[in-house]
Amino acid sequence: MIGWHAQRSLGLWTVLATLGLPACAGKALISQDCRSDASCGGMGGSAGGKGEAGSAAVAGTASGGEAGGTTLGACENGVKDESESDVDCGGPSSCARCFASARCSANRDCESNFCKNAHCAEATCADKLKNQNETNVDCGGVCPPCLEPATCSDGIKNQNESDLDCGGVCSAQKRCAVDQRCTTAGDCESWVCSAGKCLADIVIPPAAVIDDFEDGDFSLPTNPAREGRAGNWYTANDGSGIATLDVLAIKRGASSVNGLHARGKDFKIWGSGFAVDLNNPGGNESGKATFDASAYSGITFWARAETPTMLIVALPNADTDEAGKICSVCSHHYGRQQQLTTTWQRFTVPFAELSLEVGGVPAPKAFDSSGLVSVFFRFAQGASYDVQIDDVAFIKN
Numbered sequence: 001m002i003g004w005h006a007q008r009s010l011g012l013w014t015v016l017a018t019l020g021l022p023a024c025a026g027k028a029l030i031s032q033d034c035r036s037d038a039s040c041g042g043m044g045g046s047a048g049g050k051g052e053a054g055s056a057a058v059a060g061t062a063s064g065g066e067a068g069g070t071t072l073g074a075c076e077n078g079v080k081d082e083s084e085s086d087v088d089c090g091g092p093s094s095c096a097r098c099f100a101s102a103r104c105s106a107n108r109d110c111e112s113n114f115c116k117n118a119h120c121a122e123a124t125c126a127d128k129l130k131n132q133n134e135t136n137v138d139c140g141g142v143c144p145p146c147l148e149p150a151t152c153s154d155g156i157k158n159q160n161e162s163d164l165d166c167g168g169v170c171s172a173q174k175r176c177a178v179d180q181r182c183t184t185a186g187d188c189e190s191w192v193c194s195a196g197k198c199l200a201d202i203v204i205p206p207a208a209v210i211d212d213f214e215d216g217d218f219s220l221p222t223n224p225a226r227e228g229r230a231g232n233w234y235t236a237n238d239g240s241g242i243a244t245l246d247v248l249a250i251k252r253g254a255s256s257v258n259g260l261h262a263r264g265k266d267f268k269i270w271g272s273g274f275a276v277d278l279n280n281p282g283g284n285e286s287g288k289a290t291f292d293a294s295a296y297s298g299i300t301f302w303a304r305a306e307t308p309t310m311l312i313v314a315l316p317n318a319d320t321d322e323a324g325k326i327c328s329v330c331s332h333h334y335g336r337q338q339q340l341t342t343t344w345q346r347f348t349v350p351f352a353e354l355s356l357e358v359g360g361v362p363a364p365k366a367f368d369s370s371g372l373v374s375v376f377f378r379f380a381q382g383a384s385y386d387v388q389i390d391d392v393a394f395i396k397n
Contacts, residue, residue: 085109162187185343210392213247213258230281237272241265245274250388252344259390273378288323290371296394298350305340306386312337312378313349318371319364332360334367340387
């Protein structure tokens, strides 16, 4: 017993030598690995643990039951197990992540968090990954400092701003002032963009406003006085389809909260639309009368549509409307077409540019604004529409 104790104190390799067994090129004896020199770790052996070629991280393993033997876990057995991406590392296993050049199938297999061409690569400041000690992707820590995120108040024209800190992505916070650059009308405080520059909107005197819809109802406003105009907005159609009309919040800038919203479809005879009488306090068809608009040169309004839509702006007057008691074949009015887009735009319709719809009897010779009956926004037969109208007004001569 004394001799055996002394022999153990010489160490494992002395014991092996004493017993005449091979030491397996400096690695612990594993009987199944030592059938030939080529099967041992080190030079000529299998790929080492953690993906380091030639290291064969096998130590202290003995076949079950041998005196002094220790069974190693899967992450230390020097073998590429099914759950590892390389020997003793990576994959969905609980093993350490693999070093550079080891095999991998995903970034998570690698210590660098960067798997490229099926092998772990060194992390860099241009790999589009947050690794190393970076504070954000490819910046901070060992990489160049991170840039501050762009804002609508950083004093720099960035993001997709149409001008410095305004328009584009910043439009909800700040639209651009007159003379600043713009891409669309929505970039501008004035909602007028022409040739890439925000322009001032035209000035409309309060008395010239037919309806701005800020009171939230269908009646024409009377405060301040609007030259005696009185009437209500209503749908006008051939009765074959479906139409709705309401006042809703449109949020077209801080100065315009509400607008008129009209939808319609399936009108198969002559079409549909919506209108307002200018001199009809009672709101009945039989109560319509004319309004003298000879002090004005046309009308203007803002409009947009959910999809591009052709709008006919018709202006019934004493010559074309039954209220004038002149026509025997009526409802062939003066008007003009306007193409609406999905962006708010100001439209201007001069009286001098109106065209007469053929078919009325007798046919008038010229448009007479002194006998204006109503403003009629109309859509052709078969048209479907979903439009918003705002700030309808006269234009002064």
